[in-house]
Amino acid sequence: xxxxxxxxxxxxxxxxxxxxxxxxxxxxxxxxxxxxxxxxxxxxxxxxxxxxxxxxxxxxxxxxxxxxxxxxxxxxxxxxxxxxxxxxxxxxxxxxxxxxxxxxxxxxxxxxxxxxxxxxxxxxxxxxxxxxxxxxxxxxxxxxxxxxxxxxxxxxxxxxxxxxxxxxxxxxxxxxxxxxxxxxxxxxxxxxxxxxxxxxxxxxxxxxxxxxxxxxxxxxxxxxxxxxxxxxxxxxxxxxxxxxxxxxxxxxxxxxxxxxxxxxxxxxxxxxxxxxxxxxxxxxxxxxxxxxxxxxxxxxxxxxxxxxxxxxxxxxxxxxxxxxxxxxxxxxxxxxxxxxxxxxxxxxxxxxxxxx
Numbered sequence: 001x002x003x004x005x006x007x008x009x010x011x012x013x014x015x016x017x018x019x020x021x022x023x024x025x026x027x028x029x030x031x032x033x034x035x036x037x038x039x040x041x042x043x044x045x046x047x048x049x050x051x052x053x054x055x056x057x058x059x060x061x062x063x064x065x066x067x068x069x070x071x072x073x074x075x076x077x078x079x080x081x082x083x084x085x086x087x088x089x090x091x092x093x094x095x096x097x098x099x100x101x102x103x104x105x106x107x108x109x110x111x112x113x114x115x116x117x118x119x120x121x122x123x124x125x126x127x128x129x130x131x132x133x134x135x136x137x138x139x140x141x142x143x144x145x146x147x148x149x150x151x152x153x154x155x156x157x158x159x160x161x162x163x164x165x166x167x168x169x170x171x172x173x174x175x176x177x178x179x180x181x182x183x184x185x186x187x188x189x190x191x192x193x194x195x196x197x198x199x200x201x202x203x204x205x206x207x208x209x210x211x212x213x214x215x216x217x218x219x220x221x222x223x224x225x226x227x228x229x230x231x232x233x234x235x236x237x238x239x240x241x242x243x244x245x246x247x248x249x250x251x252x253x254x255x256x257x258x259x260x261x262x263x264x265x266x267x268x269x270x271x272x273x274x275x276x277x278x279x280x281x282x283x284x285x286x287x288x289x290x291x292x293x294x295x296x297x298x299x300x301x302x303x304x305x306x307x308x309x310x311x312x313x314x315x316x317x318x319x320x321x322x323x324x325x326x327x328x329x330x331x332x333x334x335x336x337x338x339x340x341x342x343x344x345x346x347x348x349x350x351x352x353x354x355x356x
């Protein structure tokens with residue numbers, strides 16, 4: 001995946017222009033990728049046969065990551081695949097025990113975790129561990145030392161580096177500033193954390209306590225690339241420029257006639273008190289499922305499409321305007337919808353409505 005400037009961390013593969021097994025020449029367009037600014041054609045750097053695609057269309061791939069392989073038929077390319085599982089490391093060989101135990105060096109001490117010193121006045125860390133922590137942006141104060149007296153040694157820093165999730169260089173730099181917090185898993189390829197996954201440290205603690213857990217009621221659609229930039233620009237326009245209000249009209253004579261029929265219906269049906277507001281609620285609850293992008297929420301990075309229709313209904317009260325929610329309005333009959341609307345309105349006006 002070619003690098004596209006200093007600010008682009010990843011690109012989305014839009015379409016493959018060459019299939020696996022197809023002959024390509026140097027300079028042939030292999031695929032189209034999308035950044036947050038443009039659509040880019042990726043050329044083959046060499047001639048040969050396209051042996052493999054390492055990612056599918058729609059995948060977001062970090063820059064400078066292998067996305068395909070060109071070579072001769074039969075040539076092995078597994079070692080080029082970034083998705084291939086890493087080979088297991090060989091088991092550590094036992095260290096022979098000498099006749100006389102030598103003095104224990106700080107960097108080769110046995111890996112027995114020891115608690116930090118009780119006084120805590122000064123962080124005990126070896127020079128090599130301190131240098132490695134600085135290069136890899138690891139906070140030594142968050143580590144438990146396994147050296148003598150709880151001293152942090154190079155092995156402790158290396159273990160922390162291997163345990164942390166993969167992330168882009170820009171995300172790691174931002175995280176190292178101490179102003180951001182990272183989730184356990186990012187939105188990039190194989191959980192790679194990007195700058196968009198980072199949250200301000202001040203708000204991370206508040207949101208971590210009760211993260212939203214989407215259920216079967218919500219379809220989540222990630223917003224990436226050009227679409228995300230368009231959304232940001234639209235929001236910026238909404239916040240910084242004057243908006244146009246468009247008024248539209250509809251012929252309500254059929255609605256009025258239907259309400260007149262309901263008022264004259266058999267009292268046993270319980271439909272004589274149906275209001276125009278009830279009929280509009282019914283119409284909206286039945287129409288929204290046909291237009292899922294309207295029955296949705298935009299979070300800034302995702303679109304949440306709701307499979308059920310939850311309607312907000314304005315109610316004027318002595319304490320001001322309140323908007324209770326008619327849950328799953330699309331599953332209610334007209335009679336049920338009217339009864340629930342009246343119940344919620346009465347609860348608002350009496351001040352007994354629950355916060356949820």
